[in-house]
Amino acid sequence: MEILKCKEIVKAVDGKLLSGSLEAEFSNITTDSRVVKNGDFFIPLVGEKFDGHDYILSSFEKGAAGCLTHRDMSGVDGKIVIKVEDTLAALRKLAAYYRQKFDIPFVGITGSVGKTSTKDMVYSVLSQKYNVLRTQGNFNNEIGVPLTVFNLESYHEAAVVEMGMSGLGEISRLTSIVRPDIAIITNIGLSHIEKLGSRQNILRAKMEILEGLKDNGLVILNGDDNLLSGLKGLLKHRTVFYGMEDGLDYQAYNISSQGEMGTSFEITIGYKDYKVHVPAPGIHNMHNALAAIAVGVELNIPVEDIIKGIGEFLPGKMRLNIIDLNGIKIINDAYNASPQSMEVAINVLKDVANSNNRTIAILGDMLELGDISVKAHRDIGKYAAMKEVSYIFTVGKKSKDILEGAIEAGMEKDRVLHFEDNAEAGKFLIDFVKPGDVLVVKGSRGMKMEEIVNLLTTEL
Ligand code: ATP
Ligand code: MG
Numbered sequence: 090m091e092i093l094k095c096k097e098i099v100k101a102v103d104g105k106l107l108s109g110s111l112e113a114e115f116s117n118i119t120t121d122s123r124v125v126k127n128g129d130f131f132i133p134l135v136g137e138k139f140d141g142h143d144y145i146l147s148s149f150e151k152g153a154a155g156c157l158t159h160r161d162m163s164g165v166d167g168k169i170v171i172k173v174e175d176t177l178a179a180l181r182k183l184a185a186y187y188r189q190k191f192d193i194p195f196v197g198i199t200g201s202v203g204k205t206s207t208k209d210m211v212y213s214v215l216s217q218k219y220n221v222l223r224t225q226g227n228f229n230n231e232i233g234v235p236l237t238v239f240n241l242e243s244y245h246e247a248a249v250v251e252m253g254m255s256g257l258g259e260i261s262r263l264t265s266i267v268r269p270d271i272a273i274i275t276n277i278g279l280s281h282i283e284k285l286g287s288r289q290n291i292l293r294a295k296m297e298i299l300e301g302l303k304d305n306g307l308v309i310l311n312g313d314d315n316l317l318s319g320l321k322g323l324l325k326h327r328t329v330f331y332g333m334e335d336g337l338d339y340q341a342y343n344i345s346s347q348g349e350m351g352t353s354f355e356i357t358i359g360y361k362d363y364k365v366h367v368p369a370p371g372i373h374n375m376h377n378a379l380a381a382i383a384v385g386v387e388l389n390i391p392v393e394d395i396i397k398g399i400g401e402f403l404p405g406k407m408r409l410n411i412i413d414l415n416g417i418k419i420i421n422d423a424y425n426a427s428p429q430s431m432e433v434a435i436n437v438l439k440d441v442a443n444s445n446n447r448t449i450a451i452l453g454d455m456l457e458l459g460d461i462s463v464k465a466h467r468d469i470g471k472y473a474a475m476k477e478v479s480y481i482f483t484v485g486k487k488s489k490d491i492l493e494g495a496i497e498a499g500m501e502k503d504r505v506l507h508f509e510d511n512a513e514a515g516k517f518l519i520d521f522v523k524p525g526d527v528l529v530v531k532g533s534r535g536m537k538m539e540e541i542v543n544l545l546t547t548e549l
């Protein structure tokens with residue numbers, strides 16, 4: 090972070106200085122009292138279990154030089170203390186202020202699935218020409234986005250920021266911080282439908298990203314998503330679409346999957362045809378690459394460099410990572426699950442395997458699906474049966490419906506089995522799997538399906 094003066098903070102957060110000098114300077118902001126370093130500015134937040142205000146004094150003992158507070162307190166000798174109405178709102182205001190100091194292109198990314206993968210793909214492309222700041226890991230919420238912004242340094246030439254949400258109004262607040270020059274919406278799925286009620290409402294929530302988009306900014310939308318493609322001609326900002334459908338601005342054709350090696354396709358840009366290779370499995374990564382190509386073109390990166398950037402993409406942890414274990418392949422996609430990404434994982438399982446491999450889907454519950462939960466699980470079962478997965482093993486409570494769906498779609502009963510927990514499933518699999526098998530492991534975050542992957546990697 091570049092230096093922020095106390096007087097800038099007071100003004101940005103509309104606060105009242107209780108103690109300390111307006112001339113004091115800070116070069117690091119933290120919301121976690123456990124990692125406070127000498128000279129830091131500490132912003133206490135109220136969480137579900139803890140209230141950061143309880144740690145203000147201990148943060149000072151660790152060397153913090155200042156803090157915000159929305160509790161009534163008196164100033165502290167030798168420390169900056171700034172009183173605000175609400176520390177979370179102040180964190181947002183301060184990040185918005187800090188962001189405005191940087192006259193560089195900002196790319197904001199939202200969507201139901203594929204945000205992190207697209208963010209990393211855009212990073213790979215932009216890094217060919219610029220020093221790029223990107224969201225670390227999955228820091229995409231109302232705390233993660235401000236902290237991402239505070240990582241901006243004077244040497245950064247572009248920024249790529251992921252924005253997540255679980256309800257209406259959240260993206261609106263995040264985009265007011267980021268003020269993107271380019272806004273990407275990857276797709277409109279079913280994640281968080283429990284809270285939002287319908288896909289139309291999910292679309293509305295994602296569209297909030299446009300509220301912060303600069304007037305001359307660019308909107309990049311997945312043209313293969315039936316809700317997003319319906320926005321053609323309706324937006325006031327410049328808009329481009331990507332996907333496989335005919336007539337899209339960034340249209341992939343002659344697509345060929347090379348299993349775990351990734352996907353190749355061709356694309357025409359400025360009347361010239363190019364060949365692109367995406368070194369990560371699954372057609373969804375091709376979509377993510379197309380969004381990144383659109384960003385690269387908008388920011389004037391030569392197409393050859395864009396393609397090189399795509400070729401250097403590295404997938405994140407637990408996102409369809411392929412582990413080779415003595416002739417057994419495990420596709421670890423335990424990071425999270427939604428109906429859409431479950432289908433993607435089953436596609437990748439089939440892509441990676443050849444016809445004489447047994448394909449084994451180990452699927453956990455998909456959480457937070459509300460009323461559509463039973464149907465969504467049954468549909469995944471049907472989909473897996475239709476794709477002729479050899480075996481489906483499920484873990485949890487809701488995932489029993491996956492098996493029901495699979496059986497209904499004609500899958501033999503001796504090819505499916507249900508387990509209560511990961512340990513039980515893991516124990517069974519250690520005996521069951523043999524060289525040549527290809528497995529995919531996936532479930533919602535709360536299911537901790539990586540426990541199965543860890544067990545298999547230590548025991549096999
Ligand atoms: P989160 O909401 O947890 O931050 P995310 O939107 O960042 O998720 P990723 O982490 O990029 O999503 O991807 C999660 C999983 O979703 C991947 O492992 C893959 O299975 C699937 N996925 C990635 N990109 C897409 C896409 N464009 N379309 C559909 N599924 C995708
Ligand atoms: Mg993410």
